[in-house]
Amino acid sequence: MRIASRAFPLLxxxxxxxxxxxxxNYYLVYAGALTVMYAAMATSWNLLGGxxxxxxxxxxxxxxxxxxxxxxxxxxxxVPWAVALPVSAALVTALAAGVGVAAVRVRGASFVIVxxxxxxxxxxxxxxxxxxxxxxxxxxxxxxxxxxxRGQTHxxxxxxxxxxLALALLTWWYVSRSRFGAGLLAIREDEDKAxxxxxxxAAYKVTAFALSALFVALAGGLYAxxxxxxxxxxxxxxxIGSNMVLMxxxxxxxxxxxxxxxxxxxxxxxxxxxxxxxxxQIHLTATGLVLILVVLFMPxxxxxxxxxxRAGPSIPDRSAGERLHEVTP
Amino acid sequence: xxxxxxxxxxxxxxxxxxxxxxxVELLDGRINGLIGPNGSGKTTFFNIVTGMIRxxxxxxxxxxxxxxxxxxxxxxxxxxxxxxxLCRVFPRLTVLENMLVAVRRTxxxxxxxxxxxxxEVERARHWLRRMGIEHLEDAEARDLSxxxxxxxxxxxVLMAEPDxxxxxxxxxxxxxxxxxxxxxxxxxxxxxxxxxxxxxHNMDMVMGMCDHVIVFDRGAPIAEGPPSVVREDPRVLEAYxxx
Numbered sequence: 267m268r269i270a271s272r273a274f275p276l277l278x279x280x281x282x283x284x285x286x287x288x289x290x291n292y293y294l295v296y297a298g299a300l301t302v303m304y305a306a307m308a309t310s311w312n313l314l315g316g317x318x319x320x321x322x323x324x325x326x327x328x329x330x331x332x333x334x335x336x337x338x339x340x341x342x343x344x345v346p347w348a349v350a351l352p353v354s355a356a357l358v359t360a361l362a363a364g365v366g367v368a369a370v371r372v373r374g375a376s377f378v379i380v381x382x383x384x385x386x387x388x389x390x391x392x393x394x395x396x397x398x399x400x401x402x403x404x405x406x407x408x409x410x411x412x413x414x415x416r417g418q419t420h421x422x423x424x425x426x427x428x429x430x431l432a433l434a435l436l437t438w439w440y441v442s443r444s445r446f447g448a449g450l451l452a453i454r455e456d457e458d459k460a461x462x463x464x465x466x467x468a469a470y471k472v473t474a475f476a477l478s479a480l481f482v483a484l485a486g487g488l489y490a491x492x493x494x495x496x497x498x499x500x501x502x503x504x505x506i507g508s509n510m511v512l513m514x515x516x517x518x519x520x521x522x523x524x525x526x527x528x529x530x531x532x533x534x535x536x537x538x539x540x541x542x543x544x545x546x547q548i549h550l551t552a553t554g555l556v557l558i559l560v561v562l563f564m565p566x567x568x569x570x571x572x573x574x575x576r577a578g579p580s581i582p583d584r585s586a587g588e589r590l591h592e593v594t595p
Numbered sequence: 596x597x598x599x600x601x602x603x604x605x606x607x608x609x610x611x612x613x614x615x616x617x618x619v620e621l622l623d624g625r626i627n628g629l630i631g632p633n634g635s636g637k638t639t640f641f642n643i644v645t646g647m648i649r650x651x652x653x654x655x656x657x658x659x660x661x662x663x664x665x666x667x668x669x670x671x672x673x674x675x676x677x678x679x680x681l682c683r684v685f686p687r688l689t690v691l692e693n694m695l696v697a698v699r700r701t702x703x704x705x706x707x708x709x710x711x712x713x714x715e716v717e718r719a720r721h722w723l724r725r726m727g728i729e730h731l732e733d734a735e736a737r738d739l740s741x742x743x744x745x746x747x748x749x750x751x752v753l754m755a756e757p758d759x760x761x762x763x764x765x766x767x768x769x770x771x772x773x774x775x776x777x778x779x780x781x782x783x784x785x786x787x788x789x790x791x792x793x794x795x796h797n798m799d800m801v802m803g804m805c806d807h808v809i810v811f812d813r814g815a816p817i818a819e820g821p822p823s824v825v826r827e828d829p830r831v832l833e834a835y836x837x838x
Binding site for chain 1: 686698
C-alpha cells in the first residue's frame with residue numbers, strides 16, 4: 267500500500283512527461299496542454315477553495331489580468347517574455363492581496379457574488395480601455411518561440427504548463443502540512459472559533475487568496491504567450507473560473523490531486539463536446555449539468571469516495587464521563 | 596494584581612442594552628463565577644472581552660493594557676482564552692488537528708512552521724492526556740460524544756497557554772460525572788496559576804468551585820463576593836426570584 271501510494275504519483279508524472287510523444291497528433295498535444303493548464307489553475311484555486319471553503323467564481327479575473335499583464339509588458343514595453351511572465355504574475359498577486367482585503371470580509375454567498383463582480387469589472391475595464399488593451403479587437407502577442415512550428419509550440423507549452431502544475435501541487439502539499447494550512451482549515455470549519463484560538467483569520471485568508479491568484483495569473487500569462495491573441499470577452503469569461511470550481515468539486519477539494527483529477531475529466535470532455543456539438547453554446551449546458559450532478563450526488567468529490575478517513579466505527583461509542591472510571595483511580 | 600478590568604462597558608442591540616455600564620475587576624489567580632438570570636448580559640460581556648463584539652462605550656483592560664476593540668486573535672495572543680456556550684470544535688478536523696490550530700503569536704515563522712512540529716504535538720498530547728481523551732487523537736472531532744467535544748474544546752484553548760480562561764457554561768449538557776471531572780480540572784489548572792471566569796447556571800458547581808462570584812442583572816453587576824455571601828444577598832434573590 268505504501269509503495270503503491272509512493273509509486274502512483276511517479277507513474278502519473280512519467281506518463282505526463284511522455285504524453286506528447288505517445289499521442290498520434292498535435293491536436294492531442296494541444297488538448298493536453300489545455301488540460302494541464304486547467305489542472306494547474308484548479309489546483310491553485312483549491313488553495314483558497316479547498317482550505318478555507320471560500321468559493322471564488324472570480325478567478326478568471328486573475329487569469330485575464332495575468333494574460334493581459336504579460337501581453338502588455340511584451341508588446342508595449344518590449345520586456346522579454348521570461349521576465350514579463352513573473353513580473354505580471356507578481357503584480358496580479360499584489361493586486362489580489364489588495365482585493366482580498368476587501369473581498370474576504372464577506373462570507374458564503376456574498377463572497378461568491380463579490381468574486382463574480384470582480385470578473386465583470388475587469389472584463390469591462392479591458393474592453394473599455396481601448397488605447398491600452400486594444401479593446402474587443404484584441405491584443406496580439408508575439409510568440410516566444412518564433413523558430414518552432416505550431417505543433418512544436420503546443421509541445422513547449424505543454425511542458426511549461428506541466429512545470430506550473432508541479433509548482434501548484436507542491437505549494438498545496440506544503441500548505442497542507444503547515445500550521446498555516448491547519449489555520450485555513452479551521453477557518454473553513456468555524457471562522458470565529460479559529461479567531462478566538464489566536465488564528466489571524468483575515469491575514470490568513472488574504473494570503474490564501476493571493477497565493478491562489480498567483481498560479482492562475484502565471485497560467486494566464488503563459489496562455490497569452492501560447493495563443494498569441496487576447497480577447498477580453500474570452501479571458502475575462504466567468505466560464506474559466508467556473509471550470510476551476512467544477513474541476514475541484516468533481517475531483518475533491520480536500521485532496522491534493524482532486525482538482526487535477528477533475529481537470530483530467532472536465533477539460534477533455536469540454537474539448538470533446540466542442541468537436542461533437544460544434545461551436546455552439548450547448549457544451550456549456552453539458553458543463554452546467556455536470557456541475558449540478560456533482561453538487562447533488564458527490565459533494566465531496568470522486569476522491570472522497572476512495573479515501574474515506576478512518577472514523578466512526580473505530581471510535582469507542584462512550585461518553586467521556588463514562589470513561590472517567592477507567593482513567594482516573 | 597488585576598487580571599481583567601472593564602470600565603463602564605455598554606452594548607446595545609437595537610433598543611436593548613445587553614450590557615449596560617458594566618464595571619468589573621478580576622484578581623489574578625482566582626476562580627471567578629459570573630451568574631445572573633437569562634438575558635442579563637453574561638455572554639455579551641464575554642463576547643466584548645474576547646473581541647467578538649465591539650462595545651458602544653467603555654474599556655477593557657487586561658493586565659493594565661487596553662485591549663478594547665482589538666481583534667479576537669490579538670486578545671487570544673495577549674493571554675485570554677475562551678470556550679463557547681454551545682461547545683465549538685472543528686468537526687471535520689481530527690482531534691490532534693483541532694489541538695494544533697491554536698496560534699500563540701503572529702509572524703512568518705508561525706505561518707511556515709510544519710504542522711507536525713514535534714514539540715507542538717507533544718504539548719497537544721500532554722493536554723489530551725490531562726483531559727483523558729488522548730486515545731481519540733486520530734478521530735474526527737464530529738465523531739466524539741458531546742462530553743468528549745467539551746473536553747477537546749477546553750484542551751484546544753489550553754494549547755494557546757492562556758493566563759485567563761473564560762468558560763461559558765462548562766457544565767451545560769454534560770453528565771454529572773463529567774461535571775465533577777471538569778470542576779477538578781479547573782481547580783488543578785487554577786492551582787497552576789491560571790485565572791478563570793466561569794459563566795454557569797449550575798449553582799452547585801459555581802458555589803463549590805468559585806472563590807469569587809459576580810452577579811449580573813440587566814447588563815451590569817449588582818453584587819459580588821465569596822459564594823456564601825452572594826447566596827444570601829437580597830438583591831441577588833430578587834434578581835433571580837423576583838421577590
